[in-house]
Amino acid sequence: MLAKSALLLLALVALQDAKATPSARVIYGADGRQDYYEVQDPSWQASADSTVALIRAADLTDNNGITSIVTVPYGQVYQLCPSEKYWDQRSVAVCSGFLATSDEVVTAGHCIASQADCDNTRMVLGYKITDPANPPSSVPTDQVYKCAQIIHTVSVATGEDFAVVKLDRPVTQVPPLNFRTSGTISVGDPLHVIGYPYGLPVKLAGGANVRALQSQFFTANLDTYGGNSGSAVFNSVTGEVEGVLVRGENDFVFQGNCRVSNRCPDDGCRGEDVTLFERILPYLDETKSPQD
Numbered sequence: 408m409l410a411k412s413a414l415l416l417l418a419l420v421a422l423q424d425a426k427a428t429p430s431a432r433v434i435y436g437a438d439g440r441q442d443y444y445e446v447q448d449p450s451w452q453a454s455a456d457s458t459v460a461l462i463r464a465a466d467l468t469d470n471n472g473i474t475s476i477v478t479v480p481y482g483q484v485y486q487l488c489p490s491e492k493y494w495d496q497r498s499v500a501v502c503s504g505f506l507a508t509s510d511e512v513v514t515a516g517h518c519i520a521s522q523a524d525c526d527n528t529r530m531v532l533g534y535k536i537t538d539p540a541n542p543p544s545s546v547p548t549d550q551v552y553k554c555a556q557i558i559h560t561v562s563v564a565t566g567e568d569f570a571v572v573k574l575d576r577p578v579t580q581v582p583p584l585n586f587r588t589s590g591t592i593s594v595g596d597p598l599h600v601i602g603y604p605y606g607l608p609v610k611l612a613g614g615a616n617v618r619a620l621q622s623q624f625f626t627a628n629l630d631t632y633g634g635n636s637g638s639a640v641f642n643s644v645t646g647e648v649e650g651v652l653v654r655g656e657n658d659f660v661f662q663g664n665c666r667v668s669n670r671c672p673d674d675g676c677r678g679e680d681v682t683l684f685e686r687i688l689p690y691l692d693e694t695k696s697p698q699d
Contacts, residue, residue: 433656435628436673438492439612440604443535446611450646451599455611456581458639459512459530459552460500460603461519467529467551474548476534481607488665496607497542498634503602504530505639505648506583508692510574512554514637515653515682516562519570525554530574532581535609543608550580559690567623568653569682570637571690584639586648586684592617592625600629600652602638613643618678623686625650626678628671632658640681648684655679 446452466477481487482494504514512530519525532550534543553575560570599613612630619626631638631652638652656676659666669676 433632433658433669433671433676433679434630435615435671435676437614438668439599439614439630440492440610441612442539443609443611444537444539451601451611451613453581454584454639454641454646455535455601455609456532457506457584458601458603458609459504459506459532460534460606460609461502461504461514461637462500462529462531462534464527464529466499467531469548469551470545472548473545474531474551475545476531476543478544481605485605485659486666487659488662488667491667493607496536498606500531500534500603500606500634501528502634502636503638503652505601505637506578506581507571507586507648507687508583509577509579511558511583511691512552512572512574513639513651513687514570514572515651516560516568516570517653518637519554519557519572520560520562522557525557525572528554530554530572532578534603552576552578562653563623564654566621567682567686568680569651569687571687584648585646586688587642587645588688591685592620592642592649592683594618594620596649597643598627598629598640598649599643600631600635600638600640602631602635602652604632605634605658607634618674624653624680624682626680628673629655629679629681631655631679632668650681650683651687653680653682 478497478499481498502518530552555575556573558571598615615629
């Protein structure tokens with residue numbers, strides 16, 4: 408059984424992520440989240456393969472080429488009602504991110520805000536459920552990367568929020584994601600998001616749309632939570648990354664003595680904010696941009 412101190416520590420990490428922005432995330436309309444094995448579109452699965460879970464170094468142990476992952480029970484840690492989706496899954500990641508070049512990861516600025524954050528965080532590929540009978544408790548050690556250097560980080564509560572970090576070595580297992588390099592997204596464009604809500608194994612959620620555009624970010628009705636900070640948000644037509652998820656509505660509300668997901672109409676509540684990828688482009692190594 409996991410020590411009580413470990414449970415409290417993960418809960419504190421999640422609260423820190425929520426407090427780093429005006430509010431956390433929420434479900435709009437029907438819950439669109441799916442596990443990796445449930446997704447029918449192979450291009451969505453390929454995109455998920457190029458996402459990374461940001462996991463504290465202290466929660467990972469290398470055992471001769473296999474890295475074990477210390478996880479905690481999601482439903483128990485966050486005082487969720489047993490009816491809550493994914494109640495019995497396990498949680499570990501503190502934020503989400505994705506490969507923008509072979510050796511650069513993009514995430515939210517409030518996730519990697521200092522060199523200490525960089526030093527204490529690992530970027531982990533392959534934290535996903537491919538078989539519901541075998542939830543992930545380890546990954547090959549060659550899928551675990553260190554944050555070698557912060558190239559740029561910024562976190563403005565009412566504006567842009569992103570970080571670009573250099574990895575300790577290039578990624579060879581999977582390609583970087585394709586992203587928008589010109590033009591702009593439009594209100595109404597369809598979206599999907601891939602990341603690690605509340606540290607769970609990777610989840611993919613579609614059925615969203617752009618609601619409004621600002622100079623540094625756009626707002627959409629994405630089904631996301633704390634832990635999704637840093638998630639890639641995709642144009643569902645082009646498959647290109649349009650931006651990085653950074654903030655949104657409150658995640659949970661109490662129902663008696665336990666909590667359930669906060670739910671809003673598709674056109675209700677404040678929406679989720681996504682830093683535009685055009686804000687990130689100047690900080691990427693152009694010589695290592697993804698191929699078409």
